[in-house]
Amino acid sequence: MKLLSTFLAACALGAPAQTSVTTVITKSEGCVAYAFLQFSPDGGELARACGFAPIQLFDTATYNKCRTFRSEIDYTPRLMGFDYSPDGKTMATAQNDGGALIWKADDPGKPVPPNGKPLKPFFGVDEVYALDKPLHVLQPPNAPGDDFASVLSISYSPDGKLILTRHQSGHLKIWNASTWALQSDLTVSEKGNKALFSALAIAPDSKSFVIADMDGLLHLWSLDRKSEIRAIRSPDGAGRPPLDLAFSPDGKTLAVVYVGQRFFDGPVVLWNTADWTAQTMSGYEVAAFSRDGKLLALGRRDDVRLLDLASRTELRFIDIPALKTQVEVFGPNNSPHPGEKVPCGVSGLAFSPDGATLAVNCSEGSLRIVKLRP
Numbered sequence: 001m002k003l004l005s006t007f008l009a010a011c012a013l014g015a016p017a018q019t020s021v022t023t024v025i026t027k028s029e030g031c032v033a034y035a036f037l038q039f040s041p042d043g044g045e046l047a048r049a050c051g052f053a054p055i056q057l058f059d060t061a062t063y064n065k066c067r068t069f070r071s072e073i074d075y076t077p078r079l080m081g082f083d084y085s086p087d088g089k090t091m092a093t094a095q096n097d098g099g100a101l102i103w104k105a106d107d108p109g110k111p112v113p114p115n116g117k118p119l120k121p122f123f124g125v126d127e128v129y130a131l132d133k134p135l136h137v138l139q140p141p142n143a144p145g146d147d148f149a150s151v152l153s154i155s156y157s158p159d160g161k162l163i164l165t166r167h168q169s170g171h172l173k174i175w176n177a178s179t180w181a182l183q184s185d186l187t188v189s190e191k192g193n194k195a196l197f198s199a200l201a202i203a204p205d206s207k208s209f210v211i212a213d214m215d216g217l218l219h220l221w222s223l224d225r226k227s228e229i230r231a232i233r234s235p236d237g238a239g240r241p242p243l244d245l246a247f248s249p250d251g252k253t254l255a256v257v258y259v260g261q262r263f264f265d266g267p268v269v270l271w272n273t274a275d276w277t278a279q280t281m282s283g284y285e286v287a288a289f290s291r292d293g294k295l296l297a298l299g300r301r302d303d304v305r306l307l308d309l310a311s312r313t314e315l316r317f318i319d320i321p322a323l324k325t326q327v328e329v330f331g332p333n334n335s336p337h338p339g340e341k342v343p344c345g346v347s348g349l350a351f352s353p354d355g356a357t358l359a360v361n362c363s364e365g366s367l368r369i370v371k372l373r374p
Contacts, residue, residue: 024323024366035348035361036081037288040105041088043353048361055079055093056123060352063369066125067109070132071098073119081153085177086160090135094154100139100165102180107131136180139165139173152197159206162223170196172211174223184226188219201245201254203273210254212242218256234258234269234278244286247273248309249293257287268298270312279312288349297358299346304360304370318370320344320360344368 036049039060045067049055054072059065072079081094084105091103109129112119119128142149150168156177157164163175174184188197188211202209208229211219218232234256243266244257254271268281281287286299289309296307306316322341348361360368 024368035363037348037350037359037361038082038084039350039352039359040084041086041353043357046350046359047082047084048348048359048367049079049082050361053077054119055082058125058367060357064125065127065129066123067129067131068119068123069093069103070130071095073112073130080151081155081166083155085156086158092138092154092156092163094151094165095141096150096152097142098151099137099141100151100154101134102136102138103131104135107133138163138175138180153200155200155202157202157206157223158204161206164200164202164209166197166200166211168196172197172200174226186221186226188213188221188228198241199243199245201247203247204249204251210245210247212245212256214241216240216242216258218242218245230276232271232276234271234280240266246287246289248289248296249291253289253296253309255287255289255296257285270296286346286349288351290351290355291353292355295351295355297349297351299349299360301345302343304346304349304358306372316372318358318360320346320362320368323362323364323366 036047038047039045044060046058046060047055048058054068054077057067069079078096078098079093080096083092085091089105091105093101093103095101109131112128112130120126139151151165152168153166155164156162161177163177165173165175167173170187172186172188173182174186175181176183196214197211198214199212200209207224208220208222211221213219216233220229220232221227222229240258242256242258246255247253252273254273256269256271258266258269266285268284268287270279270281281298284298284300288297289295294309296309298305298307302320302322304318304320305314306318307313308315322343324341342364344366345363346360347363350359351357356371356373358370358372360370362368
């Protein structure tokens with residue numbers, strides 16, 4: 001019966017059907033390597049963060065306006081991590097040496113004047129609004145010259161009760177999301193030395209989390225006991241730092257995206273969290289789960305594959321066509337040059353809460369919006 005239902009689901013979507021992207025939202029100066037994409041809990045906003053570029057919070061009604069943070073406009077962009085609270089009321093930012101800040105999610109921001117910095121063409125929108133007053137300073141900015149305490153990522157627990165921050169020093173701090181009080185300051189050791197982390201994911205039940213160190217070792221921790229439960233190493237990812245970790249909504253699968261040998265050819269390892277057995281999906285650079293837990297999206301150079309998560313059957317193939325670049329994506333000494341077509345290079349994926357839309361970030365700078373339904 002399970003095989004029959006999987007077959008019928010595949011037939012309903014085309015078994016597998018090919019979907020082309022028709023909507024290109026914005027074009028910037030490139031969003032190389034891994035890009036962060038996240039829809040707000042109500043689906044009304046899409047957050048995109050890329051290295052060395054201001055974060056962009058797009059209004060998904062038209063994608064013609066967006067918000068960003070004043071510090072990202074006025075100074076060298078330093079935002080390292082971002083997360084919406086599960087109830088959608090607040091946003092959290094990890095700003096490297098700028099600390100960790102909490103923001104009101106409904107703050108409209110202040111309009112950026114047309115004669116100000118060239119943000120509208122950069123973002124590809126008609127209106128840009130700047131947020132400049134945080135609701136709370138969770139982690140103060142570093143003292144001058146103290147880069148060791150820099151905040152590299154920030155995450156709300158799925159139940160909304162905790163906030164976890166990951167630091168350059170190898171520390172992991174756990175905060176109370178209601179009182180903002182620091183509850184725990186944890187360190188992970190590997191071979192007697194303090195481990196440095198590359199990625200973090202909190203389990204859907206908010207009882208545990210997995211943190212990956214730079215050698216590819218996964219550390220499973222209990223949030224209740226504040227202690228490590230076990231360490232897991234994948235032969236496929238040995239010695240490679242994971243780029244990203246993500247739990248499926250039911251917590252039964254952990255997707256680990258590893259750095260590849262070449263650009264956009266890294267393995268994605270799917271762990272069964274019941275017995276910690278693994279399946280490797282080679283040649284991909286990014287993975288994302290749908291909110292209902294039924295679909296897994298895998299991205300690579302110029303396409304995205306949608307899989308039925310339970311059976312790992314491919315349901316849909318999404319072609320991401322190359323676009324002519326308007327800037328030198330990889331620098332003046334490398335091709336392609338302006339006017340040449342550039343493969344997308346999928347570097348970020350996110351499903352909307354209702355599962356009707358898939359956001360695809362391309363390393364050449366564009367953001368593609370794929371309508372999965374109807």
